[in-house]
Amino acid sequence: GENVEQHPSTLSVQEGDSAVIKCTYSDSASNYFPWYKQELGKRPQLIIDIRSNVGEKKDQRIAVTLNKTAKHFSLHITETQPEDSAVYFCAANTGGFKTIFGAGTRLFVKA
Amino acid sequence: DGGITQSPKYLFRKEGQNVTLSCEQNLNHDAMYWYRQDPGQGLRLIYYSQIVNDFQKGDIAEGYSVSREKKESFPLTVTSAQKNPTAFYLCASSVGIVDTEAFFGQGTRLTVV
Numbered sequence: 001g002e003n004v005e006q007h008p009s010t011l012s013v014q015e016g017d018s019a020v021i022k023c024t025y026s027d028s029a030s031n032y033f034p035w036y037k038q039e040l041g042k043r044p045q046l047i048i049d050i051r052s053n054v055g056e057k058k059d060q061r062i063a064v065t066l067n068k069t070a071k072h073f074s075l076h077i078t079e080t081q082p083e084d085s086a087v088y089f090c091a092a093n094t095g096g097f098k099t100i101f102g103a104g105t106r107l108f109v110k111a
Numbered sequence: 112d113g114g115i116t117q118s119p120k121y122l123f124r125k126e127g128q129n130v131t132l133s134c135e136q137n138l139n140h141d142a143m144y145w146y147r148q149d150p151g152q153g154l155r156l157i158y159y160s161q162i163v164n165d166f167q168k169g170d171i172a173e174g175y176s177v178s179r180e181k182k183e184s185f186p187l188t189v190t191s192a193q194k195n196p197t198a199f200y201l202c203a204s205s206v207g208i209v210d211t212e213a214f215f216g217q218g219t220r221l222t223v224v
Contacts, residue, residue: 009151034212043201043215044154089153098169099213101146101154 002027004092006102014110019077021105023090026071030092033066033073034099038087047088048075080109114138117202117216124189124196124223132187132219134202140214141207143185147171148199148218157200160185189221197223 003026013019025033031052036044050057050064050073057064061080066073073092077084090102115136124130136143142161146154156169160179174193179185185204189196199220203213 004153006153036213036215043217044213045215046212049212098156098159103151103153 002092002094002098002100004090004100004102006090006105008105009103010106010108012108012110013080015080015082017080019080019084019107019109021075021088021090021107022072023074023092023102024070024072025092025100027092027094027100028071029094030071032093033064034091034093035064035075036089036091036101038089038104040086044089077107080107082109082111085109115202115204115214115216117200117219119219120217122219122221124221126223127191129188129190130221132189132200132202132221134185134187134216135183136185136204136214137183138204138206138214139182140204141182142205142211143179144203144205144213145169145175145177145185145187146201146203148201154201157187196221 006023034049037047038044048062048064050066061078063076087104087106089104091099093099118133144159145157155171157175158177160166163182166177166179176188201218202216205211205213
C-alpha cells in the first residue's frame, strides 16, 4: 500500500548547523508534499510545501527538494536555532483526500 | 489562534465505555479529518469527510465512528470495540480536495483507565 518513510527518527544538531530530514514515498501518483512542524504540546502546522512540478522551494532558512524519479523529498533547515526544536512530519498526497504522513523526526537544536 | 477547535484537551474513559471527541471549525472548509497520533508512528487517518452527510474510512477506522451533520462539526466516537484507544487524537480540516494545507486542532489526549 501507500507508504511514506522518514529518516532519521531523531536528529541532534548544534545551534547554527544545518539539519536535513529525508522522506521517500511509494505512490508515484503523489503530487503534493507538505511538511509540518509540531512543537511540544502543540498542533502540527504547515511550514513549507512543494508540488510535483517544482524541484526545489525555499523560504528563508527552510528549503525543500523533490526528486520525482527517485521518489525522494527532503527538508533542509540552515542556521538552526533552539526554537527549531520540534517534531517534523513529511507527507505525500495523491491529489485526493488521502495524505500519508511519515513517522516524524524529533529535532533537537543544542544551544 | 482559532479556526479549528477540539474539546476536551484531556479525556479519561473507563474500559467498556464509548466516548465522543468534539471537533468544530469556522474556516468554511469542506473537508475534515481525524488522525490518531502514537509515539513513533506519525499520524494515521481514522476517518475523513469531503462534504456534509458523507464520510469515508481511513486506514484505522475499526472501533471508531463519525458523523457530519453540519459543515462545521465532525465528532469522533471511540467505541468500546477499539482495542487500544489510549492515544492523542487530532482533527484537521482543509479548504478543498486537491493539494491543500491541513489545519489542525490542538488535539485531545484520551486515556483509558
